[in-house]
Amino acid sequence: MTRSRRHDREILALAIPAFGALVAEPLFLMGDSAIVGHLGTAQLAGLGVAGAALSTLTGVFVFLAYATTAAVARRIGAGDRRAAIQQGMDGIWLALLLSLPLVLLGYLFAPATAHALGASATAQPYAVTYLRISTLGIPAMLVVLAATGVLRGLQDTRTPLLVALAAFSANLLLNLGLVYGAGLGIAGSAWGTVLAQTGMAAAYLVVVVRGARREQAVLRPDPAGIRACARAGGPLVVRTLCLRGVLMLATAVAARLGDQEVAAHQIAMTLWGFLAYGLDAIAIAGQSIIGRSLGAGDPAGARAATRRMVQWGVGAGVLLGVLVVATGSLYLPLFTADPAVRGQLAAVLPLVALAQPVCGVVFVLDGVLMGAGDGAYLAWAMFGALAAFTPAALAVPAQGGGLTGLWWAMNLVMLVRGGFLVGRTRTGRWLVTGAVRA
Numbered sequence: 001m002t003r004s005r006r007h008d009r010e011i012l013a014l015a016i017p018a019f020g021a022l023v024a025e026p027l028f029l030m031g032d033s034a035i036v037g038h039l040g041t042a043q044l045a046g047l048g049v050a051g052a053a054l055s056t057l058t059g060v061f062v063f064l065a066y067a068t069t070a071a072v073a074r075r076i077g078a079g080d081r082r083a084a085i086q087q088g089m090d091g092i093w094l095a096l097l098l099s100l101p102l103v104l105l106g107y108l109f110a111p112a113t114a115h116a117l118g119a120s121a122t123a124q125p126y127a128v129t130y131l132r133i134s135t136l137g138i139p140a141m142l143v144v145l146a147a148t149g150v151l152r153g154l155q156d157t158r159t160p161l162l163v164a165l166a167a168f169s170a171n172l173l174l175n176l177g178l179v180y181g182a183g184l185g186i187a188g189s190a191w192g193t194v195l196a197q198t199g200m201a202a203a204y205l206v207v208v209v210r211g212a213r214r215e216q217a218v219l220r221p222d223p224a225g226i227r228a229c230a231r232a233g234g235p236l237v238v239r240t241l242c243l244r245g246v247l248m249l250a251t252a253v254a255a256r257l258g259d260q261e262v263a264a265h266q267i268a269m270t271l272w273g274f275l276a277y278g279l280d281a282i283a284i285a286g287q288s289i290i291g292r293s294l295g296a297g298d299p300a301g302a303r304a305a306t307r308r309m310v311q312w313g314v315g316a317g318v319l320l321g322v323l324v325v326a327t328g329s330l331y332l333p334l335f336t337a338d339p340a341v342r343g344q345l346a347a348v349l350p351l352v353a354l355a356q357p358v359c360g361v362v363f364v365l366d367g368v369l370m371g372a373g374d375g376a377y378l379a380w381a382m383f384g385a386l387a388a389f390t391p392a393a394l395a396v397p398a399q400g401g402g403l404t405g406l407w408w409a410m411n412l413v414m415l416v417r418g419g420f421l422v423g424r425t426r427t428g429r430w431l432v433t434g435a436v437r438a
Helices: 004-037 041-058 063-077 081-108 112-116 124-153 158-183 186-214 223-257 258-296 299-325 328-335 337-372 375-399 402-427
Strands: none
Touching: 004 041, 004 063, 004 124, 004 158, 004 186, 004 223, 004 299, 041 063, 041 112, 041 124, 041 186, 063 081, 063 124, 063 223, 063 258, 063 337, 081 112, 081 124, 081 186, 081 223, 124 158, 124 186, 124 258, 158 186, 186 258, 223 258, 223 375, 223 402, 258 299, 258 328, 258 337, 258 402, 299 328, 328 337, 337 375, 337 402, 375 402
């Protein structure tokens, strides 16, 4: 078997289950929306506001998965499974420690959060109710992120897929029972999601703890290990905040352009986000494979795997771009019947499609550098992309660029990120070998 074919099999074995797990996660909120939507418009609006806040929280703390994946994979590559699982336990303890103040702050500031996100007077009580109950699920939410990183680092993306699918099914049944059967309304939806998240966390902990006992790893918290996890995750928080800044600024600019423009922008962003799941699955494979290769002291193997994953990313991006354009008449009616909004989308979707091959490169190399533990560079690269995007986006309303102008600016972000990431991978400075990145 050639090296390329071996890489292909490994990439697919990791990426396909990872894609399923990634798609299963947003199904939680989609299921909640479908059920709560029948309660009334105000309840659905409240859920939308609360969902935006919770999605932002998850995005900020996704470093618990990414940093843990890289650290665990390095130990696996070095042949020390016991230390790998111990590293994973440190990530889980960090998740629990971070969650404690977040629960308190989330409960106290739920009204202020709902107001800041623009909830109307009728929707705000529902948003606050959902947020306050959902804060009780934050520990489980963060544990799930960290434990997912442990399993990915162990080269296991199948277990997260099975757990995610089981949790989605449980969430749907719990929501139906509590919202309608028990008559709890939107509070029932929040409780159902919290219970499903808690079940997910418990399932992950059973798997990880069993592995730790099998390898005789220590389960108690290790302060030095927890601090190391926090240091590794810090730059990734900066990277994520810069990315969120791009998305929030884009929405704010679209809102200034008009109602039809912001509606079309929201649909385009929803589509862009869904496409990102497919490309991110390859990036997750990259985190696992690159971390393991560098841990094993195999920089040549890491380079070869990177080249192959970039090829997969470009190919997937081209395919997704063609599908975006070719199937528009099939999926656009699902989002809107407004001809004006469809007209805006008709101009924007070719730009979304055009960006997908570039997105494929960016997502893959993002995962590669995460797997290498090169978080500091990723933070600077994303800050550079935000710095390039900000003046371009702010100039759109003044220059009369409209929504297409905004999406050209969005594509600029991907080009800038791509330039930074390609430049970094060519230098080879990210190829730091060893069980722990020095």
